[in-house]
Amino acid sequence: MESNVRVRFAPSPTGPLHIGGVRTALYNYLFAKKNNGTFILRIEDTDQTRYVPNAEKYIIDSLNWCNIPFDEGPNTNEKFGPYRQSERKELYKQYAAILINSNWAYYAFDTSDELDYLRKEHEEEGKTFIYNWHNREKGRLVNSLILTADEVQTKINAGENYVIRFKSPQDEVLEMEDEIRGKITIDTNTLDDKILFKSDGMPTYHLANIVDDHLMEISHVIRGEEWLPSMPLHVLLYRAFSWDTPKFAHLPLILKPVGKGKLSKRDGDKLGFPVFPLAFANEETNEISKGYKEDGYFADAFINMLAFLGWSPGTEQEIFSLDELVQSFDLKRVSKSGAKFNPDKARWFNQQYMQQKNNAELTDLYLPILFKKGIVTNKNFVQKVISSIKERAILVADFWELSSFFFEAPKVFDEKASNKNWKEDTPEIMLELIAVISTIENFSSVNTETKIKEWITTKEIGFGKVMQPLRLSLVGALKGPHLFDIIEMIGKEETIKRIENAIKNL
Numbered sequence: 040m041e042s043n044v045r046v047r048f049a050p051s052p053t054g055p056l057h058i059g060g061v062r063t064a065l066y067n068y069l070f071a072k073k074n075n076g077t078f079i080l081r082i083e084d085t086d087q088t089r090y091v092p093n094a095e096k097y098i099i100d101s102l103n104w105c106n107i108p109f110d111e112g113p114n115t116n117e118k119f120g121p122y123r124q125s126e127r128k129e130l131y132k133q134y135a136a137i138l139i140n141s142n143w144a145y146y147a148f149d150t151s152d153e154l155d156y157l158r159k160e161h162e163e164e165g166k167t168f169i170y171n172w173h174n175r176e177k178g179r180l181v182n183s184l185i186l187t188a189d190e191v192q193t194k195i196n197a198g199e200n201y202v203i204r205f206k207s208p209q210d211e212v213l214e215m216e217d218e219i220r221g222k223i224t225i226d227t228n229t230l231d232d233k234i235l236f237k238s239d240g241m242p243t244y245h246l247a248n249i250v251d252d253h254l255m256e257i258s259h260v261i262r263g264e265e266w267l268p269s270m271p272l273h274v275l276l277y278r279a280f281s282w283d284t285p286k287f288a289h290l291p292l293i294l295k296p297v298g299k300g301k302l303s304k305r306d307g308d309k310l311g312f313p314v315f316p317l318a319f320a321n322e323e324t325n326e327i328s329k330g331y332k333e334d335g336y337f338a339d340a341f342i343n344m345l346a347f348l349g350w351s352p353g354t355e356q357e358i359f360s361l362d363e364l365v366q367s368f369d370l371k372r373v374s375k376s377g378a379k380f381n382p383d384k385a386r387w388f389n390q391q392y393m394q395q396k397n398n399a400e401l402t403d404l405y406l407p408i409l410f411k412k413g414i415v416t417n418k419n420f421v422q423k424v425i426s427s428i429k430e431r432a433i434l435v436a437d438f439w440e441l442s443s444f445f446f447e448a449p450k451v452f453d454e455k456a457s458n459k460n461w462k463e464d465t466p467e468i469m470l471e472l473i474a475v476i477s478t479i480e481n482f483s484s485v486n487t488e489t490k491i492k493e494w495i496t497t498k499e500i501g502f503g504k505v506m507q508p509l510r511l512s513l514v515g516a517l518k519g520p521h522l523f524d525i526i527e528m529i530g531k532e533e534t535i536k537r538i539e540n541a542i543k544n545l
Contacts, residue, residue: 041259050064055317057304062345066261066350085241092323106339106361138203147170227275318330337389337393339392343359405421456507460503488523
């Protein structure tokens with residue numbers, strides 16, 4: 040077990056939380072709880088141009104729905120607060136100055152147009168322009184490495200725009216260790232001098248990330264594979280500040296169900312599944328994105344499914360409670376390669392959890408759906424309905440389709456089934472059946488089945504000529520649970536009424 044484990048999930052509030060982000064949060068949470076550590080939420084909102092006002096609340100609501108709440112974060116145990124980067128701006132300016140003074144960073148005054156010109160010039164020569172040791176002191180670039188201190192100060196005082204760039208080392212093979220990918224080496228000559236701070240007072244991700252991780256005493260940085268190219272700069276920044284480097288673990292991508300590439304909202308829209316935990320209404324664009332919760336998925340099934348997208352317990356077991364995931368989770372069992380998302384597997388997980396839920400809990404989920412449809416009924420009755428349909432349900436959203444006939448008579452009849460099973464003599468048979476049903480006193484499923492089957496046998500009609508039209512009359516289609524369970528639950532009066540309606544309309 041690791042000691043003094045502190046991990047963070049650091050999303051940007053630029054929109055809804057992708058399931059890849061939720062999985063990153065989940066793995067951080069599992070690792071923290073496995074090691075009696077602390078799980079931290081930090082909001083990285085330095086990019087104000089992409090900020091979406093309700094995104095932070097959405098992130099927090101999502102973590103709470105997934106049952107992976109943070110131990111420290113905005114308005115919660117702010118031991119190292121504030122936990123929004125926009126509220127920590129002055130800190131970053133101080134640390135940028137430290138790097139300048141220690142010769143690990145420098146001011147650069149090059150304009151965007153000047154840099155674009157150099158890039159195009161290099162492209163015409165079949166080269167790639169990199170702002171680093173190749174050219175930063177050759178005179179074509181305008182920075183504090185070639186300007187005097189007075190010249191630099193004059194430019195700053197005059198209000199010229201500038202950035203502070205990291206001074207990447209030359210001619211070094213940087214060796215790094217990733218908890219998932221093992222040893223990684225890189226030639227520092229290939230690194231560009233990344234921007235750390237801008238004259239508008241805002242840091243870039245790189246500086247803010249390192250400063251915050253250090254000040255918040257982060258022990259392990261567990262994040263997505265897309266940040267792997269940033270790892271050399273971050274390791275070098277720790278060296279530049281003479282700080283202890285945390286352990287890094289870069290998680291594999293969640294891939295499209297078909298083909299290659301990272302799973303996107305477009306994939307979900309195209310194939311009909313959510314890529315966000317909760318539905319999200321963008322207040323600026325009025326766009327509404329669907330979520331797993333609203334589609335009827337259970338939070339524990341959703342989390343169980345996500346855990347397996349890149350991690351394996353090393354056993355055949357697939358159904359894990361959150362506590363079991365905590366006990367079993369190990370970064371060494373996280374895959375290096377991407378995990379292909381399978382919508383059918385997500386549904387499978389939910390179906391497994393559906394069977395584990397008790398009927399009372401499912402009833403509480405179904406009642407609001409019924410209420411929206413204008414159906415007010417007895418809770419015990421709904422619980423019996425749930426019991427009869429649960430085996431065939433995958434999502435809570437399936438309940439109505441599987442059970443609507445318990446609450447209202449069919450308005451239409453399945454055309455194919457009607458043509459095949461409702462014959463010329465069927466109305467006469469159904470009228471005789473009504474007479475039989477009218478005489479049955481004990482309307483339990485078992486007794487009604489016995490009485491009707493005795494009548495069919497006596498009349499020598501053939502079970503198919505009675506049972507199929509009877510189901511059509513009650514349900515509207517050849518589907519549903521045991522027919523005589525339906526009859527018991529809707530009662531004698533309603534049963535007769537529906538048969539009469541079928542005779543009239545078929």
